[in-house]
Amino acid sequence: xxxxxxxxxxxxxxxxxxxxxxxxxxxxxxxxxxxxxxxxxxxxxxxxxxxxxxxxxxxxxxxxxxxxxxxxxxxxxxxxxxxxxxxxxxxxxxxxxxxxxxxxxxxxxxxxxxxxxxxxxxxxxxxxxxxxxxxxxxxxxxxxxxxxxxxxxxxxxxxxxxxxxxxxxxxxxxxxxxxxxxxxxxxxxxxxxxxxxxxxxxxxxxxxxxxxxxxxxxxxxxxxxxxxxxxxxxxxxxxxxxxxxxxxxxxxxxxxxxxxxxxxxxxxxxxxxxxxxxxxxxxxxxxxxxxxxxxxxxxxxxxxxxxxxxxxxxxxxxxxxxxxxxxxxxxx
Numbered sequence: 055x056x057x058x059x060x061x062x063x064x065x066x067x068x069x070x071x072x073x074x075x076x077x078x079x080x081x082x083x084x085x086x087x088x089x090x091x092x093x094x095x096x097x098x099x100x101x102x103x104x105x106x107x108x109x110x111x112x113x114x115x116x117x118x119x120x121x122x123x124x125x126x127x128x129x130x131x132x133x134x135x136x137x138x139x140x141x142x143x144x145x146x147x148x149x150x151x152x153x154x155x156x157x158x159x160x161x162x163x164x165x166x167x168x169x170x171x172x173x174x175x176x177x178x179x180x181x182x183x184x185x186x187x188x189x190x191x192x193x194x195x196x197x198x199x200x201x202x203x204x205x206x207x208x209x210x211x212x213x214x215x216x217x218x219x220x221x222x223x224x225x226x227x228x229x230x231x232x233x234x235x236x237x238x239x240x241x242x243x244x245x246x247x248x249x250x251x252x253x254x255x256x257x258x259x260x261x262x263x264x265x266x267x268x269x270x271x272x273x274x275x276x277x278x279x280x281x282x283x284x285x286x287x288x289x290x291x292x293x294x295x296x297x298x299x300x301x302x303x304x305x306x307x308x309x310x311x312x313x314x315x316x317x318x319x320x321x322x323x324x325x326x327x328x329x330x331x332x333x334x335x336x337x338x339x340x341x342x343x344x345x346x347x348x349x350x351x352x353x354x355x356x357x358x359x360x361x362x363x364x365x366x367x368x369x370x371x372x373x374x375x376x377x378x379x380x381x382x383x384x385x386x
Contacts, residue, residue: 055126055264059246062122062268063275069114070279074107078283078290081106084157103288106152107280108296111235112145114276115269115303122268133310134265136183140306141269143176144221145299152293163294173218173298180306181213195312197319198384216314217305220321223328224301225294226351231286233353233367235277237323237374238300242274244320244378245304248385249311266311273303286364319381323374327351 081104116138123134151164163169185192192209193202205212228234249267280296283289292300301324308317318325330352337346348358356366 055250058122058125059267059271061125062118062271063278065121066114066118066272066275067279069117070110070276071282073110073113074280074283074290077107077110078104081290103291105156105291105293106149106295107284107290108145108148108292108294108299111273111276111280111292111296112142112299114279115272116142118275119269119272122272123265126264126268128264128268130265132187134269136180136187137265137269137303137306137310140176140180140217141299141303144173144302145295147172147176148225148294148296148298151298152295156293173221174214176302177214177217177221178210180217181210184213184309185210190312193312194315197313197316197381213309213314216309216317217302219328220305220317220324221298221301223321223324224304225297226331227324227327227353228292228297229351230353230357230363230367231288232281232284233370234297234300235281235284235292236367236371238304239274239277239281240371240374240378241304241317241321242270242277244381245270245308245311245313245316246274247382248313248316248320251382251386252311252313263311266307266313269303269307273300273307286367313385316381316385319384320374320378322377323370327353330355 082102084104119134119138120131123131147164147169151169154160155163190202192205192207194205194209194212195202224234224238227237246267249263249270252263277300280290280292284292304321305314305317308314328351330347331350334345334347334350337344347355349355353366353370356369357363361369
């Protein structure tokens, strides 16, 4: 099983590197990134950097995950397919947004209400389908106490909320060169280890661990392959195409593995990034113009405090690595 995981990650890495290298010159002509006028001045030099590069992560992950499931000699393809459908579905929503913004030069992109409506449809469809096929019904595993709680009729709404929240949290995290890709690679690697550990627990054997594990292995390889060209100074950005796909895929795979609450620990950085925006907006409205942070999401706050972009990214990578270790300790 370990060999299959390593091969899956390696295949995904190679595919992502090859496709990203091929798409850079094409996207440079068609999809140069626009930089917001109200953004940091240090980011103005990034104008024109090709976006929509998340396409390579999506292709690499999907292809290698299917290969990985075959290498693992696991026939439970339905569980993997629903993860991939959520992954690709949110990626497509992001692609439409990127297409309208960077190619059609429409500032609004995919308008907020229809964009959220499509995200909601994908999340609800996933929640209902997974509830129907899951052997564990509406049970949610509680890490640390090694027990389950039955969410009953609240299970599908819980899944919908988890998917939407994580998808948009990852999207907010994607603001610095290599940040979202590096953090997600670490999160995915941690979930591979978590899946292998959890599947060996006497009272925690999940029928869908292997599909989730191979997906995370493929995602880790895809993110690392993309990171070759996305690290500072980035030659390409993943865009909403990549960030929405990453969020949807991470959430769906964690849910299928029955480790959705572990995502709150291992993926704590995503949560913090999203909360920083919620707090900033809420406080701004309540105080009629005052701010908690110099800029949100919080990675921009650290930049405005004088840290270099590369320093912020490395700090956030280190924080995610620490959260991953804590999460695995809690699980074990």
